[in-house]
Amino acid sequence: MVYTGRGDRGRTDLSSGERVSKSSERIEAYGTVDELNSLTGLCRTYSDDKDEELVEIQNELHILQAELANRDPDVKVTQENIDELEELCDRYQEACPPLRSFVLAGGCKSAAHLHQARSVARRAERKIVALDQDEELREEVLAYINRLSDLYFLMARHENFLKDVDEKNPKY
16 A cells, blocks of 8 residues: 555654654655656656666666665665766766856756756755765765766756757856
8 A cells, every 4th residue: 555644744764664754854865866766767758868877877866765765774876886977977078069168957858857857966965965964974875966966967968969959058
């Protein structure tokens, strides 16, 4: 059964059985990662050539959620996950024209959604940093989410490049 009624009073269970407020920093952190995971699924529907990579990211985001949802997790993001993100970043950066200025989020639909994913990843990172200030997290957790937002940015640039959509720069 999907509904239990146990959360009706604003509390939820961690996998350890511990009851916590739904507004706790831990719930905020993995809830924002859950939002990012859903948005990544939306990005998959718009991108023609990144489905396999985005599915892998969704799986890794589930691992990240599990790690954030547990004080002693069975599964954890790894340095290998971070290395894979860095390899993808390098590949997309090499495929795009050099970045000469900040760019405005947008362009084609797939790029606009990837830019939105980037900004949600940054929000997730802020929530994770807040949790880390109270409960020290592993370095890989912070590095993973930081690298992921970089990758979404580069994927967005690549989508605009593939679709021959000019990036717009802010005017100061």
